Amino acid sequence: MTDRTPSGTESIGGGATLFDSTLSAHAPEVSAAKATRFGTWYVAEYYLRTMRRYGDVLLADAVGSPLMYILAMGIGLGSLLTGNQTLFDGVPYLVFIAPALLVSSAVQGATSESTFPVMDGFKWHRIYQGPLVTxxxxxxxxxxxMLAIVIRLLIQSSLFMVIVALFGAVHLPAGLLAIPIAALAGMAMGLPIMAYSATIREEKGQFSIIMRFIFMPLFLFSGTFYPLTNLPIFLQWIGWISPIWHGTELSRWAMYGHAVGGWQALIHLAVLLVLIAVGFVLTRRHFVSRLGGTK
Amino acid sequence: MPHITPSLTSAPTRTGGVVTARGLTKRYGDFTAVDGIDFEVAPGESFGFLGPNGAGKSTTMSMIGGVLTRTGGELNVMGLDPDREGPRVRAHLGVVPQQDNLDEEIKVRDNLYVYGRYFGLKRAYLKPKIDELLDFAQLTDKAGERVDALSGGMKRRLTIARSLVNDPQILLLDEPTTGLDPQARHILWDRLFRLKEQGTTLLVTTHFMDEAEQLCDRLIVVDHGRIMAEGSPSELIRDYSTREVLEVRFGSDANAAAAQTLKGLGERQEILADRILIYAGDGEAALAQVLARGLTPVASLVRRSSLEDVFLHLTGRSLVD
Incomplete structure (x- = not known):
């Protein structure tokens, strides 16, 4: 131990300033009132702070891996398939897959934020026990x-949009709409998963199963690399239930004017919003019941 | 000497206590964790819950903070009902949980900052306040390190510093020094004693009798969710034990036989697996009588009675098993 000590042992000196202090906190009534109004934001602030320490990893994850897809699939595979011709929707292949990669990246980010950190809160480091006694x-x-995840998705999608814009693969400014669309798609996947994570008492590989057998199939069968209609009909249902497909359809519409009818757009949006609403309500319910509490 | 618990028939309204419980009960299905306990803690008092693991101490603490709802009885904290006014009650409290739940991966300083934000405290207040708290916890030169680099004693002190960020009037300490080495415990007790001198009300649960003796003005001895006795440490020892205790050992095989010979010696005896405790006003005189009865103990010790003896007398069991 290396505590400051005059005599080599941890002494009982020091610590006088606390009692000479002129600092005093605001009254408990003020704490209670502020926490009641802004408590959600205070918790989000904590999460954003912890995300910041993984900033480089998150950045690499959010931008690096889609960038690899852009290079490998969009440019490499794209040119191999078509030469300089267009394949789907009359746009270069890169333009076609950029919206899908944007949405998939947000969905993947939301999925990982909705799994391990929840276990960390309830069990591993009992993070939730901290604010629980405030x-x-x-x-x-x-x-x-949840709010912190939304903010993370908006930041990550904005960075991704910058890269796509550098490749000239998006119509601006209309394409910027794809940023909130990606965040919506991410939450539509993340919140139901978070509701499930909040029920897990012991992690026995459920989270890697979610990644491999839920996220990956949805990613591959959601019209990401080719239109959903290219799949046989018995596989198309995967896209219909996938937030990635609904989000991708909307973001293609925003980023290059992919034809989506008004009522179709409404359905896509409605599916995402329903998933979000269900996930939100269930997550909150599970947190309240598991953290005990009176409110 | 503070008040003794008023009778059950008194109105369940707030009296002079900052925390008042009447018939406080917590049941989980068939299991009763807290079985109708009454107590009242006066402002500035240091009040202890002494009992073995599973006695219902932590459950009581959680109910005081409104983190657990009670099954029955009345509970009043600073004039508020924790079940209905959880956030308002917790705004008055500082809580040191049994297990540290610091964020191990962020810096020592950031742990205090984040916690202060949960009370809506502003940066302008928190920055200098955190410096003071780190000084108080003797962690100033650890401010920029990650929590997982700290020793157990340092983490505990950081948890206590964290609980003080909102200047709480009441500090709840659940087993504050369990798992710490003796030196770290003494440092911690010193810090807590300073808080008490400053006028902070302390509620301490412990299963260490030395901790209860060090920290508590008054305590309740709890077992199986019930109050067995209440008073100051010295009152409890006076009421439930003798001034001195003679401990004699005869080796595990000879204990039972020796106990036969020693019958009637002292005011009371406890025959344990490895030793016999003889409760007497004068331990040396009792030892002389043991020798006079022709027994030669392998080892003998005369000591003052402690709360451990009180607990043994009340329950027939040892505090730490």
Missing amino acids: PISPRQIAQGQ
């Missing part, structure tokens, strides 16, 4: 974590 409520703990 004026913050269990409901706000859940909401704050």
Whole structure:
């Protein structure tokens, strides 16, 4: 131990300043009132702070891996398949897959934020026990974590959009709409998974199963690399239930004017919003019941 | 000497206590963790819950913070009902949980900052406050390190520093020094004693009798969710034990036989697996009588009675098993 000590042992000196202090916190009533109003944001602030320490990893994950797809599939495979001709929707292949990669990247980010960090909160490091004994409520703990994920997705999608713009593969400014669309698609996947994660008492590989057998098939069968209609009909249903497909259809519409009818757009949006609403309600309910609590 | 618990018939309203419980009960199905306990903690008092693991101490703490809802009885914290006003109650409290739940991967300083934000405290207040708290916890030169680089004692001190970020009037300490080495415990006790001197009300659970003796003005001895006795450490020892205790050992095989010979010696005896405790006003005199009865102990010790003896007398069991 290397505590500051005059005599080599940890002494009982020091610590006087706490009692000479002129600093005083605002009254408990103020704490309670502020936490009641802004508690969700305070929790989100904590998560954003912890995400910052993984900033480089998150950045590499958010931008690096889609960039690899862009290079490998969009440019490499794209040119191999078509020469300089267009294959789908009358646009270069890179333009065709960029919206899908944007959405998939957000969905993947939301999936990982909705699994291990939840276990960390309930069990591994009992992170939720910290705010639980402050004026913050269990409901706000859940909401704050969700809000932080939304913010992460918006940042990550914006960075991705910059790269796509550098390749000239998006129509601006209309394409910027794809940023919130990607965040919506991410939450439509993330929140139901978060609701499930909140019920897990012991992690026995469920999370890698989610990654391999839920995220990966949805990624591959959601019209990511070719239109969904290219798949035989018995595989197309995977796209219909996939937030990635609904998000991709909308972001293609925003980024290069892919033809989506008004009522189709509404259905895509409605599917995403319903998944988000169900995930939100269930996650909050599971947090409140598991963290005990009175509110 | 603070008040003794008023009778059950008194109105369940707030009296002089910062925490008042009447018939407080917590049941999980058939299991009763806390079985109708009454207590009242006065402002500035250091109040202890002494009992073995599973006595219902932590459950009581959680109910005080409104983190657990009670099954029955009345509970009042700073004039508020924790079940209905959880956030308002917790705004008055500092809580040191039994297990540290610091964020191991962020810096020592950031742990305090993040926690302060949960109370809506502003950066302008938190920055200098955190410096003071780190100084108080003797962690100033660890401010920029990650928590996982700290020793167990340092983590505990950081958890206590964290609980003080909102200047709480009431500090709940659940087994504050369990798992720490003796030196680290003494440092921690010193810090807590300073808080008490400053006027902070302390509620401490412990299964260490020395901790209860060090920290508590008054305590309740709890077992199986019930209160067995209540008073100051010295009152409890006076009421439930003798001034001195003679401990004699005869080797595990000879203990039972020796106990036969020693019958009637002292005011009371406890025959344990490895030794016999003889409760007497004068331990040396009792030892002389043991020798006079023709027994030669392998080892003998005369000591003052402690809360451990009180617990043994009340429950027939040892605090730490």
